[in-house]
Amino acid sequence: MKNDLPAMFAILIFPGGLSLLLGGLMFEWIDRKFVARLQNRKGPKWYQPLADVIKSFSKEEIVPAGVNAGLFIGLPIVGVTTALVTGLYVPLFGFAPSHSFAGDLIVVLYFLSVLTLTLGVAGANTMDHFSLIGATRTLTQLFSYEAPFMLALLGPAIVAQSWQINEINVYAQNHTWFLFSQPIGFIIALIGLMGKLELPPFDAPEAETEIVSGALTEYSGRGLGLFHLGQDVEFIIGITLITTFYLGGLANPLEFILKSLGLLLVLTALQTLAARLRIDQTVGLWWRIGALLALIQLIISIAIRKLI
Amino acid sequence: MPETLGTMLSDILNSLVHKPVTTNYPAECCDEPIRTRGKVVYNAETCTGCRLCVRDCPANAIDIIILDRKEKRFVMHYHVDRCIFCGQCVESCRFDCITLTDTQWELASTSKNPFDLYYGNDEDVKKVLDKHTEIFDVGT
Amino acid sequence: MATVVSASDQSRFIVPIGPQHPALKEPGHFEFTVDGEIITGASARLGYVHRGIEKGAESMNWTQCLYLLERICGICSHIHSIAYCQGLEKLADIEISPKARAMRTLVAELERIHSHMLWWGVAAHEGGFDTLFMYTWRDREIVMDLLETISGNRVNYSVNVIGGVRLDLSPEQVTKIVSGMKKLEERTKHYLEIVTNDSSFLARTRGIGVMTREEAQRLGAVGPTARASNVCRDVRVDAPYAGYHEYPVKIVTDTAGDLKARFVVRIKELFESYRIITNVAQNMPEGELKARRVPRKIPAGNVISRVEAPRGELFYYIESGGGEGPERIKVRTPTLPNWGSVLTMAAGLRLADVPMLLVGIDPCFSCNDRLIRLNPDGKQQTLTWQQLRDRGIEYYR
Ligand code: SF4
Ligand code: SF4
Numbered sequence: 001m002k003n004d005l006p007a008m009f010a011i012l013i014f015p016g017g018l019s020l021l022l023g024g025l026m027f028e029w030i031d032r033k034f035v036a037r038l039q040n041r042k043g044p045k046w047y048q049p050l051a052d053v054i055k056s057f058s059k060e061e062i063v064p065a066g067v068n069a070g071l072f073i074g075l076p077i078v079g080v081t082t083a084l085v086t087g088l089y090v091p092l093f094g095f096a097p098s099h100s101f102a103g104d105l106i107v108v109l110y111f112l113s114v115l116t117l118t119l120g121v122a123g124a125n126t127m128d129h130f131s132l133i134g135a136t137r138t139l140t141q142l143f144s145y146e147a148p149f150m151l152a153l154l155g156p157a158i159v160a161q162s163w164q165i166n167e168i169n170v171y172a173q174n175h176t177w178f179l180f181s182q183p184i185g186f187i188i189a190l191i192g193l194m195g196k197l198e199l200p201p202f203d204a205p206e207a208e209t210e211i212v213s214g215a216l217t218e219y220s221g222r223g224l225g226l227f228h229l230g231q232d233v234e235f236i237i238g239i240t241l242i243t244t245f246y247l248g249g250l251a252n253p254l255e256f257i258l259k260s261l262g263l264l265l266v267l268t269a270l271q272t273l274a275a276r277l278r279i280d281q282t283v284g285l286w287w288r289i290g291a292l293l294a295l296i297q298l299i300i301s302i303a304i305r306k307l308i
Numbered sequence: 309m310p311e312t313l314g315t316m317l318s319d320i321l322n323s324l325v326h327k328p329v330t331t332n333y334p335a336e337c338c339d340e341p342i343r344t345r346g347k348v349v350y351n352a353e354t355c356t357g358c359r360l361c362v363r364d365c366p367a368n369a370i371d372i373i374i375l376d377r378k379e380k381r382f383v384m385h386y387h388v389d390r391c392i393f394c395g396q397c398v399e400s401c402r403f404d405c406i407t408l409t410d411t412q413w414e415l416a417s418t419s420k421n422p423f424d425l426y427y428g429n430d431e432d433v434k435k436v437l438d439k440h441t442e443i444f445d446v447g448t
Numbered sequence: 449m450a451t452v453v454s455a456s457d458q459s460r461f462i463v464p465i466g467p468q469h470p471a472l473k474e475p476g477h478f479e480f481t482v483d484g485e486i487i488t489g490a491s492a493r494l495g496y497v498h499r500g501i502e503k504g505a506e507s508m509n510w511t512q513c514l515y516l517l518e519r520i521c522g523i524c525s526h527i528h529s530i531a532y533c534q535g536l537e538k539l540a541d542i543e544i545s546p547k548a549r550a551m552r553t554l555v556a557e558l559e560r561i562h563s564h565m566l567w568w569g570v571a572a573h574e575g576g577f578d579t580l581f582m583y584t585w586r587d588r589e590i591v592m593d594l595l596e597t598i599s600g601n602r603v604n605y606s607v608n609v610i611g612g613v614r615l616d617l618s619p620e621q622v623t624k625i626v627s628g629m630k631k632l633e634e635r636t637k638h639y640l641e642i643v644t645n646d647s648s649f650l651a652r653t654r655g656i657g658v659m660t661r662e663e664a665q666r667l668g669a670v671g672p673t674a675r676a677s678n679v680c681r682d683v684r685v686d687a688p689y690a691g692y693h694e695y696p697v698k699i700v701t702d703t704a705g706d707l708k709a710r711f712v713v714r715i716k717e718l719f720e721s722y723r724i725i726t727n728v729a730q731n732m733p734e735g736e737l738k739a740r741r742v743p744r745k746i747p748a749g750n751v752i753s754r755v756e757a758p759r760g761e762l763f764y765y766i767e768s769g770g771g772e773g774p775e776r777i778k779v780r781t782p783t784l785p786n787w788g789s790v791l792t793m794a795a796g797l798r799l800a801d802v803p804m805l806l807v808g809i810d811p812c813f814s815c816n817d818r819l820i821r822l823n824p825d826g827k828q829q830t831l832t833w834q835q836l837r838d839r840g841i842e843y844y845r
Contacts, residue, residue, distance in 0.1 A: 038320040039582035042328045129463050133485075133799065200576055201648060209471040209574045209803040211463075273314040274648035276576020278800040279485065281651060315646040316579050319638075329586055341593075343600030343615070366512035394515045394606050399614060410600070 015092040020084060023093065024232030025049040027239065027264060034268040049232070056225030064218045066127040075125070076219075076226035079118035083233040086111045090240050091169050091249075094256035100166040105157060108165065109150055112237065115230050116142045116196065122227075123215025134214025137205040137279045141195060144286040145202075149192030151294035155185040155301050156245045165244065172249035179246045184297040186246045188290055193238045194267065195282070197231065201274040202282055239263055334414075345393040346413035348406060350384040350427035355405040357382055361397040370397060373436055383428035383436045388415055463799060467496050471574060471803040474813035478806070482799055490794040492787055497814035502777055509773045510536060510610060510746055520779060521815040522603045523566060526552075526559045527757040528779075529608040534689055535753035535766040536610050540746045546694070547735040548612035553691030554625075554728045555598065555607045556755075557721040561591045561632065563758035564672075564714045567810045568639070571711070574803035575652045580642060587635045590628050597621055612738025617729065625729045629722045636718050643711045653707040657793040657805045660705055667788040671760020672717065673809045675701045676709035683756035690755075695724050710808050744772055757782055759810045783809065783816040 011017055028049040036043025063069050086108045088099040097104075116138060123135025156178045157163055160171035172178060179186045195202040206214035213219075216227060243250060243259045250256050277285065331338065340346075348370065357374045369391040375381040393413075397406045417423065426433045460481050467475035475496035481489035501520055505513045518529045530552055537544060569584035592602050598621060599605035607613050617625075643649060659669070664677035674681055682699045684692045700716040702709035748770035755762050760782030767776040786809040794805060831839075 037328065038323055039579050040319075040323040040326065040329050040586055041582060042330045042332070129461065133463065133482075136484075200578070203576065204800060207576060207800065209576070210800055212470055269320065272320055272579040273316055274577070275572070275580075275646070275652050276800075277648070278652070278798055280798065311645050311647045311650065313647050315642045315649075316583070319583055320579065329589070341596040341600060343597065345600045345606070363509065364511045366508065366515040392515065392519075392604075393601070394518075394604070395600075395614070396511060396515060396606075399609060400511075 011088065011098070015087065015095050015098070017084065017087075020087045020092065020233055020236065021229055022050075024229065024234075024236045025053065027236045028232050030261070030264055031235075031268050031271075034265060035272055038269060038272045053225050053228060056220075056228060057222055059221040061221030061223055064126055064128070067125050067218070071121070071125050073223065075118045075122040076223040076230070079115045079122075080226045080230040080233070082111045082114040082118075083230045083237070086237050087233065089165055090237055091166070091244055091256075092237075092240055094250045094253040096169075097166050100164060103163045105153070105163045105165050105168070108237075108241070109153065112196065112234060113142065113146060115234055118230075119215050119227065122219070122223075123217075126218040128218050130211040130213070130217040131215050133211050134205055134217065137211075138198075138215050140279055141198070141202065141205055141282055144283040145192045145195035145290070148188050148286055148290035148294040149196065151291070151298055152185045152189035152192060153241070153245060155182045155294075155297055158298070159301055159305060165241075169244045169249045172245065172247075173251050177246065177248040179248075182246070182297055182301060184293050185301075186242075188294045188297070189242050189246060190263075190267065190270075192290070193242060194270065195286070196238060197235055199267070200271045201276045203276055204279040204282060207276060236260075239267070340410060340413060342410065344408075344410040344413055345395050346409040346411060347388060347415060348386055348391060348397060349409055350386070351405045351407075352382045352384070352428045352432075353380065353405075354403045355380070355382045356403055358402075360400045360402070361406060364396050364400040366394060366396065367392045375432055375435065381428075381432050383426055383432050385436070386425040386427060387423060388425060389420075389423040465802065465806070471806065472813075473570070474811075476811070476813045478802075480794065480799065480802060485798045485800065487794050487797050487799060487802065490791045492791060494787075494813065495817050498817040499814065502779065505774055505777045507773070510744070513774060513777070514608065514610065515606070517777070517779070518604055518606070518608075521757075521781065521812055523563045523812065524559060524757045524759065524762075524815075525604045526555050526607060527755055527762055530556060530690060531753045531755045531762055531764040532766070532777075533608045533610050534755070535751045535764050536746060538753070539749050539751050539766065539768055540610075540743055542611045542739045542742060544612050544739060545735040545737070546691075546733040547616075548737060549691040550694070550728050550732055551613040551615070551617075551737075552608060553695060554617075554725055555595070555605060556690065557725050557728075558591055558595050558598075559605075560758045561718055561721050561725075562588055562595065563810075564718055565591070567758075567807070568643070568711060568714060571804060571807045572649075574807045575649065577649055577652075580639075580649070584639065587632065590632055594625055594628050597624060609738055609742075611742040612736070614737065616737060617732060622729045622732070626726055629726050633719065633722045636715060636722075640712070640715045643708065643715065650708065652801070652804065653711060656707045656801050657797060657808060658704070658706045659789055659793055663792065664705070664789065667792060668785045669760075669789045669809075670782050670785050671757070671810075672710060672713045673760065673786050673789060675699065676713045677705035678703045681761075683754050683761050687754060691728065695727055697724060707804055707808050714810075745770060759783060759812065760786065781812065781815040783811045783813070786811070787816075 013019065029044065029046055032048070033043040063072055089097050089104045089108050091097055120135045120139040120142065123131040123138060156168055156172065160168045162168055162171070198205055206216070211217070216224060219227065239260050240250070243263055247259045247263065250259065355372070357372060357377050359372050362370055362372055367390045369387045371385040373383040373385060375383065393408065395408055398408060426436060463480045463482055465478040465480065466472050467477050477493040477496070479491050480487050501516060505516055508516060514529055514532060517532045518525045520528050565584050565588040569581045569588065572580035572584065595605060596602055598617065599607055599615060607615055659677045661678045664674045664679050669677065669679065670681065678701050680699055680701055682697070683689070684697050685699050688696070697720050700713050700720065702713050746768045748768055750765065750767040753764040753766065762782055763780040765778040766774060769775040790806060790809055794802065797805060
């Protein structure tokens with residue numbers, strides 16, 4: 001569907017900005033609710049994530065001793081902004097991206113990593129030992145899943161012969177789903193997304209029973225709320241991206257709802273099935289298996305393309 | 309069974325078709341078990357004033373005030389907030405004057421008043437209360 | 449991985465766990481020296497929840513003490529009261545009826561079930577396996593409900609009195625217990641399958657925190673922690689009390705000595721408990737519930753009473769001066785002897801293993817916090833309240 005709204009509106013209200021934030025909160029709620037149902041619990045009410053954020057914002061923000069205050073306050077803003085910017089380039093809610101240029105895939109992938117990066121830097125900025133370990137783990141995890149995740153998204157891009165998300169979207173709509181033609185890539189992208197979002201079992205960077213809250217241990221009030229929002233935005237964008245690439249593209253809002261919800265439920269179910277991996281196990285898994293498989297998938301797609 | 313991933317798959321699939329087991333307490337409440345140990349209830353009529361219950365209460369939660377042993381005029385001063393609902397008073401009393409209710413167990417309150425209970429006939433209780441005020445007045 | 453070095457201390461990076469920490473549900477303080485993720489040293493500081501129960505007991509009478517001691521531990525309250533009652537009955541030479549003994553055994557085993565299920569739920573949560581945690585606790589409600597119907601309370605059952613028990617089983621309760629045990633047995637089989645077969649869980653438990661048999665004996669480990677290292681030690685078998693003569697248990701041991709073995713031992717112990725409970729409930733002996741005459745004054749003397757709590761051997765020393773209350777009561781809960789094993793095993797592990805390792809012994813902090821003061825020179829010392837207060841203020845400054 002074409003989106004003819006003025007640029008400012010697109011950035012601030014729809015489909016980016018406000019609606020992106022609300023969409024992220026909605027996705028978080030579905031995730032939490034469904035996890036609860038899978039664990040035979042009732043789960044939270046629909047407004048719980050929003051209430052959490054409002055609560056965070058209304059609380060005092062404590063800047064701990066020994067940190068660079070500018071960084072401490074600035075990092076969450078940078079994180080959330082970059083996450084929001086990515087919303088301009090992906091077909092959110094089934095509408096064509098409001099901005100698009102050749103090579104925006106790379107930019108989006110980069111921006112998605114920036115949030116994780118800010119998390120890591122935020123953790124390293126404080127003196128707290130839990131934060132430091134959390135930051136180390138966050139960055140370690142970033143370096144381990146990033147390569148396979150990128151390779152997994154490159155597969156469809158190479159077949160579609162474009163680095164532009166919008167074009168890949170159009171290509172995917174008119175061909176067999178990449179889920180079927182590149183199954184390995186799909187699995188890696190899905191699990192890579194779980195790593196990116198620090199969902200269980202890849203939640204070692206914020207493992208509460210070990211390091212309290214990881215890099216965010218010292219954060220409170222607005223900073224915490226912003227990071228929280230940023231992660232929600234990353235959540236919805238990551239899912240949109242994978243749906244666009246692997247589940248036959250997003251032509252209209254209805255498709256978005258069906259496909260992304262389907263993917264979300266799968267993602268949620270996967271979270272409940274395993275114990276948390278130690279950070280060394282995560283790294284081992286990604287480099288030993290993930291990267292290898294992604295490479296194989298890539299080589300196969302290139303080879304097939306050459307043959308045809 | 310060999311080592312696998314996702315051994316809990318059967319459980320989560322099961323939960324999809326079953327209602328959650330958690331409840332919205334206090335909006336909805338379950339039945340209390342038959343032997344629930346709730347608030348202490350005292351019957352002055354059969355009491356002999358032996359004060360065994362007072363001596364054995366581990367939390368000093370009860371006191372029996374003897375107004376007139378012959379006339380069987382006793383008042384029990386019961387501190388609900390101190391009681392640990394152990395049931396020893398019921399056990400100690402040989403005349404079955406004390407029971408623990410099985411319905412009154414949600415005893416939380418925002419004020420202190422419901423935690424200070426007097427059992428006995430109205431007249432006696434009034435007398436005891438008046439006496440307390442008297443002592444209090446003298447004290448101040 | 450890179451080594452993290454804090455600015456203030458260039459040589460050692462210490463990760464403090466507790467007294468307030470999400471991994472610990474009770475306060476205790478542990479300091480782990482880490483090199484990156486690898487632990488190089490560990491130390492513990494206990495005593496945050498010292499409640500002065502032993503001292504408090506000295507100012508109460510024998511009956512009141514029962515309820516105070518029952519509240520040493522919320523999870524294994526019944527076993528504390530068994531240990532205490534048993535000791536007193538020995539001192540006062542009271543014979544308790546077979547029925548009372550059976551009843552005590554029944555509730556003790558029900559309590560073991562709820563304690564073990566609680567534990568492995570928590571341990572799964574520490575390992576980030578929340579689904580297992582939720583399901584175990586869901587099924588634990590079965591046994592909680594049984595305890596509730598029997599005693600009226602979910603914890604602190606007040607089943608024991610000095611000289612016997614207070615409560616009897618009705619026929620409906622027997623049916624309920626038997627069917628509950630069947631259901632639990634089925635579920636427990638499933639859980640045993642999970643902890644022995646789930647590869648993600650095994651990755652976190654197998655070969656972690658291995659304690660050899662020799663080490664376990666040297667460190668004085670007790671209970672399931674010791675049995676997981678193949679130490680054949682269980683008070684229920686070595687010195688049967690309550691109804692364990694009539695309803696003997698088989699010791700469950702494992703040779704591996706790692707975290708997985710601790711799971712397996714506890715889960716397999718439950719099958720024994722199910723068997724005993726069904727047996728006791730169906731063959732409850734007839735007889736009096738409690739002894740006719742229980743003296744208010746217990747003859748002077750002292751006694752040692754040992755029982756097998758869910759976490760291991762529980763030890764009571766009771767001294768009577770012939771009065772209405774105790775002269776001295778000393779309690780040693782099973783968590784205390786197990787701490788040594790945790791601190792020794794920690795070195796060389798990864799930080800991520802620490803929560804599971806700590807929880808692996810099923811610690812109960814407030815139970816084990818007591819105060820012992822040894823004066824090596826034998827001199828006595830009396831402190832006034834004011835001195836104690838000043839010391840406290842000075843200490844926590
Ligand atoms: S033990 Fe019974 S009879 Fe004796 S004072 Fe208490 S209530 Fe009255
Ligand atoms: S139930 Fe226990 S604590 Fe409460 S009044 Fe009776 S003896 Fe005292």
